[in-house]
Amino acid sequence: MQPALTVPITENTDENKLVRRRKRFPLSFILGGIAILAAVIYLISANTQANAVYYMTVNELRSCTTCTAQSVRVAGTVQAGSVVRDDQKQLITFAIADGGGQALPVTYTGVVPDIFRPGIQVVVEGHYSGHGPFQAQTLLAKCPSKFQSATPTP
């Protein structure tokens, strides 16, 4: 068992400020707390760096020069008449755009979300080589939540 060492009051916790005179946190508590906090902060910072991906609109992607090297997420609205499905290969191609800008062609292989159709907002994640279609690894449709119906008010 560690001896319950006491240390002079430190300023960094609320508890200590309160009870300047009598309250002392044993050193072991402070060291343990710092160890846990350091571990949490390390986990967060390391994994943020490892997992963060750019999230942008179609127009931002076009003007981005550093985006070809990494995975990015792009949000946009599926353009009417652009959806082509190849059932044999489960391949789907479509175009997304935001605001009136130029549309971005997207190819995607895999299961398409239930609510996918022209006019809805989607988020695609994948690689963009700067030319040709965007190669999406994931396709997320913004799903209508409990709070709003999918179709606009009549």
Add this chain to the structure above:
Amino acid sequence: MHFSDLGIIALMLGLGFAIFTGVVAVIGAVRSKPLLVSSAQRGVLVVAFFLILASLSLVASFLTHDFGVSYVAQHSNLAMPWYFTTAAFYGGQEGSLLYWALMLSVFSAIFALTARRAPAALVPYIYATLMGIQTFLLIVLSTVSNPFVRLPVAPADGNGLNPLLMDPGMLVHPPMLLMGYMSFSLPFAFAVAAMITGKLDSDWLRSIRRWTLASWTIQTLGLILGMWWAYHVLGWGGYWGWDPVENAALLPWLTATAFLHSTMVQERRGMLKVWNLVLVVTSFVLSIFGTFEVRSGIISSVHSFAYSDIGSYFLAFLVLIIVFSTALFIFRLPKLRPEQEFDSVISREGIFLLNNLLLVGIAFATLWGTIFPLISEAVGKQTMTVGPPFYNAVNGPLFVLLILAMGLGPLLAWRRTSTRALWRNLGVPAIAAAACAAILPLAGIRDIWANVGFAVCSFTAGAILYELWRGMRVRHSHGESYPVALYMLINRYRQRYGGYLVHLGLVLLAVGVIGSHFFQVQQDATLKSGQAMNIAGYRLLYFGNYEETYPGTDTVKSIMQIYQDGQLKGYIYPGRTFYQNFGNQPASLISISTFGLTDVYVFLADWNGSSQATIRVFINPLTSLVWYGGVLMLIGGVICWWPARRKQSVVDSVSPVAALATPAAKRGQTVSKVQDQSNGKTGVPAKRRKAVTAASPASSPSPGSSRPSSAGRVSNGHDDEEVVV
């Protein structure tokens, strides 16, 4: 006159009474006018009455298909069965807010009716806080988000409810989650009242903990129903996707869990008072933040919400709460001295602190990930997001540590634990963990992180089960049969054994999560009639598709046989239903067959005519444990919460009557009535109490810790000296 007119009138009157009640309660408290306080009590009931009336008006508008009401036209149609029509009440933003206000008023009324049991000095301030929140909701409801707004021309039929929501889960999940959010108002009101009056004694602690336990249990139910719903409806083979909306619901749950643990330290040792207040306030702030976040559209989620002005209202309210609570803290800080000091890390309070740090760490990481798009935009001018891998990598290890702490907790005594006692208590759990760590790799499970997770889970399960077993054995030696002993243990020491059940449930849930995270198998196949696919020992033989047509919907289903190890187990029918009112939006009919603890999850991705189907199959090992564990957590939560019989409440009310008496003397009639009652409650013969305390000198000085009991060693049920020393 329409029902909606009645609704608007009820909302207005409710708003008026909420403001009135809040003001009267404060004046009654400040001027010590008991009559005003009891007038406020009736005011709370009146507000509840008007909100029930408003809600019934909306339900009546739905059931009479009054499409002149914009909200009704948007969220229901003539084809919907009556139960979905009723549930559409909370299917949209305006209605869900009304539902929230309704639940707040009902909970406030329950509090008002049981206010005799709460510390009297706090009651008026609790009324005032609750009515302040209610006033905010009613202002929003009667202005920007009014569910009773009428259309100039009523359409012939309504829009209908979104197909994804036309699921039995829809009937229970949103109301539970919203009720969970709302119910954090009560602990918050207790915290505010305590900060204003400076009365943070153990009566206060007992009341606030019971309300928090209720909130916690409701929120747990809401979360588990949400997971269940996602698993059975969304078709991606999982139950938790770390979406901002899910995170928003998890955040207050985490801080409330931390609070429920650290209050025990305050109860036992009189420490962590400030920290506990911070946790309560944080839980409430996070639940408002969750509502703000999902309604304002500041964070991109796969859930899209109506980006209405309501977000700015909630932001303003959020800022108000934070400023108000912080000011109260600063005002009250000098009084919040800890009564004792920490002794040793290797003690019960040490492990509670660890638990708190971990839970708050998890909450912080989750919040960080959720608002990372905002942070990165503010810092680097470029929006970035983090996805599930981030949360898994950060929160996974933290949860494993948390589960380890859950196992260690019961082995440690308050204040300090001798190393020898610790080693002795570690025996059984350590053997369980070692056995798990040795056997699983031999059984072919090679993933190191999964094995670590499983070993930690078996350690904790071993520790808890061994505790239960020891308690039962002691009672058994006093002549009770084992089942009776188990029942008596749980019945007598609900807090403690209810807590163990919650922990056991969480361990089961964790095993389920580890199993389905690390060992999920996924395979896609396009099959023609007569073809089969094999996956992980299962075989799916495809026959063909058939269609069913009902008014408003078309359904396609595939017919398949499922075999396990060559044996026919039955037929499955994965399919899609198309809702004509929603531009033929499909909703999946997912087939989930459970074999033991393994789910075979079949999703119909595509089909061609009547003889070809593309399916996506997931094999989800141990997923059933997620649901079993969830149910066990709920049972444990209810046991913890369940009111103790009068006689037992003697022991729980740690506070001596004196604590109540001082302010009571100043406060007039109402208070003295309450005091009489609690006098009756705490009427343990003083001699007996003293004797018991003397009998367990090692236990903490709070008299509540030692409980007279007939069953010898178990008598220290609340306290663990007998286990450790």
